[in-house]
Amino acid sequence: MPLICIDFLDFIIYNLGYMKQxxxxxxxxxxxxxxxxxxxxxxxxxxxxxxxxxxxxxxKSKDAIENARTQVANLIGAKADEIxxxxxxxxSNNLAIKGIAQSYxxxxxxxxxxxxxxxxxxxxxxxxxxxxxxxxxxxxxxYGLVSPDDIQNAIRNDTILVSIQHANPEIGTIQPISEISKxxxxxxxxxxxxxxxxxxHIPVNVNDLGVDMLTISSSLMYGPKGxxxxxxxxxxxxxxxxxxxxQENGRRAGTENVPCIVGFGKACEIAKIEMSENYKKxxxxxxxxxxxxxKKIEHLYLNGHPELRLPNNVNFSVEFIEGEGMLLFLxxxxxxxxxxxxxxxxxxxxxxxxxxxxxxxxxxxxxxxxTLSKYNDDNDIxxxxxxxxxxVQRLRELSPLYxxxxxxGKRQIAGPGTDxxxxxxx
Amino acid sequence: xxxxxEKVMEHFQNPRNVGEIKDADxxxxxxxxxxxxxxxxxxxxxxxxxEDVKFKTFGCGAAIAVSSMVSEMGKGKTxxxxxxxxxxxxxxxxxxxxxxxxxxxxxxxxxxxxxxENYKKxxxxxx
Numbered sequence: 001m002p003l004i005c006i007d008f009l010d011f012i013i014y015n016l017g018y019m020k021q022x023x024x025x026x027x028x029x030x031x032x033x034x035x036x037x038x039x040x041x042x043x044x045x046x047x048x049x050x051x052x053x054x055x056x057x058x059x060k061s062k063d064a065i066e067n068a069r070t071q072v073a074n075l076i077g078a079k080a081d082e083i084x085x086x087x088x089x090x091x092s093n094n095l096a097i098k099g100i101a102q103s104y105x106x107x108x109x110x111x112x113x114x115x116x117x118x119x120x121x122x123x124x125x126x127x128x129x130x131x132x133x134x135x136x137x138x139x140x141x142x143y144g145l146v147s148p149d150d151i152q153n154a155i156r157n158d159t160i161l162v163s164i165q166h167a168n169p170e171i172g173t174i175q176p177i178s179e180i181s182k183x184x185x186x187x188x189x190x191x192x193x194x195x196x197x198x199x200x201h202i203p204v205n206v207n208d209l210g211v212d213m214l215t216i217s218s219s220l221m222y223g224p225k226g227x228x229x230x231x232x233x234x235x236x237x238x239x240x241x242x243x244x245x246x247q248e249n250g251r252r253a254g255t256e257n258v259p260c261i262v263g264f265g266k267a268c269e270i271a272k273i274e275m276s277e278n279y280k281k282x283x284x285x286x287x288x289x290x291x292x293x294x295k296k297i298e299h300l301y302l303n304g305h306p307e308l309r310l311p312n313n314v315n316f317s318v319e320f321i322e323g324e325g326m327l328l329f330l331x332x333x334x335x336x337x338x339x340x341x342x343x344x345x346x347x348x349x350x351x352x353x354x355x356x357x358x359x360x361x362x363x364x365x366x367x368x369x370x371t372l373s374k375y376n377d378d379n380d381i382x383x384x385x386x387x388x389x390x391x392v393q394r395l396r397e398l399s400p401l402y403x404x405x406x407x408x409g410k411r412q413i414a415g416p417g418t419d420x421x422x423x424x425x426x
Numbered sequence: 427x428x429x430x431x432e433k434v435m436e437h438f439q440n441p442r443n444v445g446e447i448k449d450a451d452x453x454x455x456x457x458x459x460x461x462x463x464x465x466x467x468x469x470x471x472x473x474x475x476x477e478d479v480k481f482k483t484f485g486c487g488a489a490i491a492v493s494s495m496v497s498e499m500g501k502g503k504t505x506x507x508x509x510x511x512x513x514x515x516x517x518x519x520x521x522x523x524x525x526x527x528x529x530x531x532x533x534x535x536x537x538x539x540x541x542x543e544n545y546k547k548x549x550x551x552x553x
Contacts, residue, residue, distance in 0.1 A: 362459035
């Protein structure tokens with residue numbers, strides 16, 4: 001009976017002209033959990049004190065921050081005094097990479113990162129290379145996986161840090177972090193992982209992973225923007241990147257963003273309780289998209305690893321068309337997605353992740369990234385499965401590449417007579 | 427503010443003159459899928475006038491809107507008039523394009539000019 005009711009409601013909604021909103025850009029930002037939002041509210045109007053002040057209204061803020069620190073620590077199996085709040089995951093990554101480099105430069109000036117890291121890791125490394133450091137950028141295989149053997153071979157006597165992300169936000173590939181950290185530690189080198197898209201979604205335990213530093217983002221796990229954290233294992237020395245007051249045990253100066261930190265803590269508390277349930281739900285929705293879209297759309301290729309994959313990540317390349325057109329048409333249907341195509345990026349460069357996995361350049365232009373949240377449901381998937389195929393068909397009817405393929409069975413790269421074989425397996 | 431002007435979105439969603447002309451008098455192609463945009467223009471010429479213009483485009487919203495606008499601007503014009511259409515005038519007709527799209531996607535006029543050149547070359551060849 002309830003199912004019939006939902007169908008009836010959907011029927012009414014469609015026929016009255018209301019459109020569903022299906023938000024599938026959760027690797028950019030998740031919605032805030034309402035419980036998180038409610039937890040934050042008193043810290044705007046009621047408890048506005050500076051956590052460093054001696055008076056009791058300041059103490060309220062201090063207590064709230066310490067409570068949040070414990071909530072974050074509990075989620076990842078750390079001790080509360082190993083959690084350092086920052087303003088965003090980019091800041092956490094900058095602190096980890098530059099802070100370690102400055103702290104251990106007597107030992108050596110070589111660091112290793114993968115080529116599929118977030119720009120905040122890649123550009124921090126690049127900055128260091130302008131200041132006398134050497135950086136090794138490790139390649140990945142066609143699924144986006146780093147090879148532990150490559151890491152073993154890349155570590156030198158002067159290597160001080162290895163930074164490999166836990167999972168890739170764009171193609172969803174999950175790296176074998178505990179295996180990698182063992183290799184890195186055997187060589188006496190520090191290890192950092194950017195775990196922004198795994199924390200709160202799949203089990204993340206700093207001891208099991210064996211990491212010295214780990215980056216977490218609030219806004220990717222149903223918490224507010226404006227705060228993130230860096231786990232720094234006890235004993236690891238790091239040079240602050242923001243100098244000033246004694247906040248965060250002297251490792252990150254600046255007045256604490258109390259409401260957001262409170263929200264972040266609450267988001268971690270909720271994640272700890274609800275993660276396994278959400279995981280099952282996300283996996284089911286993700287698998288539906290991955291299994292059912294190719295049945296409705298021909299010439300569709302999955303980017304990233306089929307199994308070692310985030311439970312909320314779907315990334316397809318749709319051949320013969322470009323990502324931005326799909327994004328715009330889907331947006332008209334209130335379906336929010338992103339693409340790794342050159343056209344959709346502000347820099348007009350194809351996604352460095354798709355380059356790193358050596359996606360055929362023409363096919364990479366047709367990438368569509370859908371990232372789910374716990375707020376999506378089967379109705380959303382049904383809606384996408386109904387709305388997406390006609391959009392692809394519409395754009396393919398416009399595409400000279402598609403009509404050439406239909407006529408000749410060949411793929412065209414730059415005009416008639418320049419056929420090419422793309423690198424994807426069917 | 428939306429990324430594209432209303433006019434760009436209107437042309438993107440309802441592109442004019444999409445298709446191919448089987449016995450086209452001239453074909454012009456520009457760009458390639460690797461850089462993200464590729465346009466193929468087909469023209470039919472009668473008495474020095476662009477009797478018909480059709481196109482197929484692989485590319486972003488701007489590239490599709492530009493192609494549609496160029497086809498509309500070119501149709502019915504003499505070859506000389508059509509050669510005076512510039513990428514800039516197309517962008518202007520569309521109510522402007524985002525700055526980062528001005529160079530990569532705004533190639534419709536070039537593609538049309540190429541089709542006209544192709545036609546003229548063929549004419550020269552048959553003379």
